[in-house]
Amino acid sequence: VKIIIVGSTGTVGKAVTQALKNEHDIIHVAHTQGDYRVDITDENSIKKMFNDIGHFDALISTTGQVHFGLLKEFDHEKWQVGLQSKLMGQINLVSHGLKYINKNGSFTLTTGILSDEPIVYGVAASMVNGAINAFVKAAAIEMENGVRINAISPTLIKESAKNYGPFFKGFIPVDAATAAQAYVKSVEGKNTGKIYTVY
Amino acid sequence: VKIIIVGSTGTVGKAVTQALKNEHDIIHVAHTQGDYRVDITDENSIKKMFNDIGHFDALISTTGQVHFGLLKEFDHEKWQVGLQSKLMGQINLVSHGLKYINKNGSFTLTTGILSDEPIVYGVAASMVNGAINAFVKAAAIEMENGVRINAISPTLIKESAKNYGPFFKGFIPVDAATAAQAYVKSVEGKNTGKIYTVY
Numbered sequence: 001v002k003i004i005i006v007g008s009t010g011t012v013g014k015a016v017t018q019a020l021k022n023e024h025d026i027i028h029v030a031h032t033q034g035d036y037r038v039d040i041t042d043e044n045s046i047k048k049m050f051n052d053i054g055h056f057d058a059l060i061s062t063t064g065q066v067h068f069g070l071l072k073e074f075d076h077e078k079w080q081v082g083l084q085s086k087l088m089g090q091i092n093l094v095s096h097g098l099k100y101i102n103k104n105g106s107f108t109l110t111t112g113i114l115s116d117e118p119i120v121y122g123v124a125a126s127m128v129n130g131a132i133n134a135f136v137k138a139a140a141i142e143m144e145n146g147v148r149i150n151a152i153s154p155t156l157i158k159e160s161a162k163n164y165g166p167f168f169k170g171f172i173p174v175d176a177a178t179a180a181q182a183y184v185k186s187v188e189g190k191n192t193g194k195i196y197t198v199y
Numbered sequence: 200v201k202i203i204i205v206g207s208t209g210t211v212g213k214a215v216t217q218a219l220k221n222e223h224d225i226i227h228v229a230h231t232q233g234d235y236r237v238d239i240t241d242e243n244s245i246k247k248m249f250n251d252i253g254h255f256d257a258l259i260s261t262t263g264q265v266h267f268g269l270l271k272e273f274d275h276e277k278w279q280v281g282l283q284s285k286l287m288g289q290i291n292l293v294s295h296g297l298k299y300i301n302k303n304g305s306f307t308l309t310t311g312i313l314s315d316e317p318i319v320y321g322v323a324a325s326m327v328n329g330a331i332n333a334f335v336k337a338a339a340i341e342m343e344n345g346v347r348i349n350a351i352s353p354t355l356i357k358e359s360a361k362n363y364g365p366f367f368k369g370f371i372p373v374d375a376a377t378a379a380q381a382y383v384k385s386v387e388g389k390n391t392g393k394i395y396t397v398y
Contacts, residue, residue: 043275071341072297076242079290083282091278091326098271115329118337127290130314130333131326138317138325142270 002027002056002102003187006040006093007063009033011159012110015176016060016183027053030063040064040089043096050100058187059097060108061090066124068167074124082124087131094139094149104146108186109136111153113199119167129153133195140193148192154179155199174198201226201255201301202386205239205292206262208232210358211309214375215259215382226252229262239263239288242295249299257386258296259307260289265323267366273323281323285309286330293338293348303345307385308335312354312398318366328352332394339392347391353378354398373397 001024007013008028017026028034029049036052039045040063064086067078090109097107114122115129136151143149156164158173165173182196200223206212207227216225227233228248235251238244239262263285266277289308296306313321314328335350342348355363357372364372381395 071294071338074294079287083287087330088278088282095270095273114337115333118333118340120341123334123337123341126337127330127334131286131330134314134317134329134332135322135326138313138322139270141317142319142322 001025001058003058003060004029004053004056006030006038006059006061007110010062011157011176012154012179013060013062015180016062018177019180019184020187024058027056029053040093041084043092046089046092046096050096053100055100055102056097057102057105058108059093059101059106060183060187061093062110062183064089064110064128066128068121068125070121071123079124082128086125087128090132091135098147101147104148106147106187106192107139107149108183109149109151111151111195113153113155113171113197115153116197117171121167136195137193143192148186148190150186150191150194150196152179152182152186153195153197153199154182172199200224200257202257202259203228203252203255205229205237205258205260206309209261210356210375211353211378212259212261214379215261217376218379218383219386223257226255228252239292240283242291245288245291245295249295252299254299254301255296256301256304257307258292258300258305259382259386260292261309261382263288263309263327265327267320267324269320270322278323281327285324286327289331290334297346300346303347305346305386305391306338306348307382308348308350310350310352310394312352312370312396314352315396316370320366335394336392342391347385347389349385349390349393349395351378351381351385352394352396352398353381371398 009030038049066082111129114125158175208229265281310328313324355372357374
């Protein structure tokens with residue numbers, strides 16, 4: 001089937017591509033590379049992407065930024081990073097994608113362990129992950145024509161541990177290839193409204 | 200102790216006031232009435248409120264708007280209602296309140312059942328409630344000087360059932376006075392990072 005991977009140049013996106021490419025047509029989308037480009041913080045860019053690609057069977061998002069910092073140091077701009085990118089960016093991929101998704105298609109978004117197990121500096125990530133998890137459960141009951149929606153909530157990814165590891169003391173990392181299997185479950189399975197935790 | 204209730208003119212706010220007023224000094228805050236006025240969508244209004252009130256022991260928020268509608272009909276403006284009011288409005292009450300809260304003080308925010316049990320038209324409410332629940336768990340681990348933070352997640356309130364009841368078929372409403380006791384638990388107890396469900 002035709003699968004759009006938004007964020008396919010990232011660590012998880014590459015592993016998801018690897019896991020799905022032999023059986024499916026992958027359309028690579030990223031900010032500065034890929035078959036199509038998108039800035040997920042810009043709704044017009046998302047609309048243009050869907051208009052250019054046309055109909056599809058599955059959309060996987062493995063992208064989205066949040067600001068890491070102490071709660072007391074957050075200001076409007078720092079909150080907006082997560083609100084506009086990982087939160088509304090992913091929500092807008094769904095809401096605009098609804099017009100183009102084929103019958104029995106699926107959306108798979110990415111959240112993360114921090115909504116369940118917070119860390120210092122991670123308050124915006126926790127908030128955004130909790131928002132997306134609840135969005136997915138709510139959006140699932142409004143889907144039509146057999147369309148499904150799930151989220152994947154991974155723990156620290158082994159390949160990223162050199163950058164983020166110091167903030168995640170005691171978290172057991174999983175490799176990207178393992179996390180990628182949760183995306184395969186979401187796309188190839190029949191569940192909807194589900195948060196697949198990879199931890 | 201000195202308790203700020205933001206949204207004290209609402210159904211839940213009135214009941215919380217009733218439950219706490221005999222033993223505490225209540226400062227009533229609302230949009231157009233009360234001892235102080237605040238527009239929680241405006242950070243400068245929140246800053247002014249705290250500057251005017253000064254130090255306090257507990258802040259309870261029983262306020263925040265979200266847009267109700269079908270996912271496929273949401274646009275930027277409709278998402279912004281919940282993002283700016285119930286989500287960032289409540290988060291900004293905490294982040295700006297940090298400078299004024301006394302030792303061993305507490306913040307108590309309001310979410311709701313829809314993050315757990317979605318309904319049609321409730322996708323923004325679900326998303327915002329999930330965001331606040333996760334924010335509260337994450338913010339709790341950054342609090343200093345014994346300051347605590349919890350959220351109250353009520354089901355449909357009996358006194359509001361005439362307006363919202365048709366969207367909540369099968370939900371057993373609780374009266375506002377019952378929900379108010381969860382706020383008392385949050386303020387008078389010692390838990391932190393907790394989501395008190397009233398359902």
